[in-house]
Amino acid sequence: MNTAGGAGESGVGADEMLAMLEQMTFIRRFEEEVQASFQRGEVPGTTHLCIGHEAIPVGLAAALGPDDVIATTYRGHGHVLARGADPAAVAAELTGRAMGLNGGRGGSMNLTDFAHGIIGSFGIIGGSMAAATGAGLSFRGTGRVAVATFGDGCANHGYFFECLNFAAVFRLPVLFICEHNLYGEYTPWEQVTAGADIAARARVFGIDATLVDGMDVRAVHRHAAAAVARLRTGEGPVFLECRTYRFVGHSRSDPATYRPPGELEEWQRRDPLIVARDALHDAGVPESVTGEAEGTARERVRQAFATALASPFPEPAVTR
């Protein structure tokens, strides 16, 4: 249908907003299937889900061009999917199959797909910042942009300060995106992090830094698009602190009992899928149209995992 018209304050048209809702719904259902697959024993190692964070990968990906690159973390499945990696190859990597993005040998925490500008997912906190800063160094004067995503827990690591300083001094085209979900593993961020916000730390280096509503894909997209436009002109790095919340535990079967009662429910009221759906309904898009995202997402996830699980494991490594 022609859904031309606005979907709220962001300037994002309803068609684009609908596409973003579909993508967020797909990532949500994909991650739920990762968890189910993990519990069935099909995913070796561990998993860190981005359920609750979906507005960030989707709003960001819509602002990037095909020549831009991203370095993300172990909580990066959503970024990899949003950049356009083949979902079956992602599912296959998670389940250790030969057709996986990395031949089935990297797994959940190391998803890499150069064809889609994903230069790495990093299990080492801060590794994504270093990789994107290095990419930014090689992109100077080209108009290309390198993105680093990382968590609030990264803000106390040496990498954080070194990369911000280096990128600022050399005016690198790097977009630093902090996915601030209030916890580093099982520790509330304010117990280990001084200051009122993390963006303030970037400003010390003269970096343009903004707090963003990470539950609203329109806000993420608007800020990411403005940042990318600025970065292409060579004005130096930009920092976005996107406030979000993970609706699930840190990893594996973490029941997240360390959260205060009611906190999860409070954030779930601003579930990025609900925020996007409400904006579309307010813009006149009927529920019959927004509801289609659900069936499409489930079918794409079913196909991806069916393909992956039916595919062979890699040959055992040769040992010498």
Ligand SMILES: Cc1ncc(C[n+]2csc(CCOP(=O)(O)OP(=O)(O)O)c2C)c(N)n1
């Ligand atoms: C250099 C380093 N130190 C410690 C760890 C152990 N570790 C794994 S996840 C994690 C928490 C990180 O929290 P945050 O950066 O907020 O990311 P989130 O998991 O919330 O997305 C830590 C400390 C690590 N992986 N790398």
Ligand SMILES: [Mg+2]
């Ligand atoms: Mg965190």
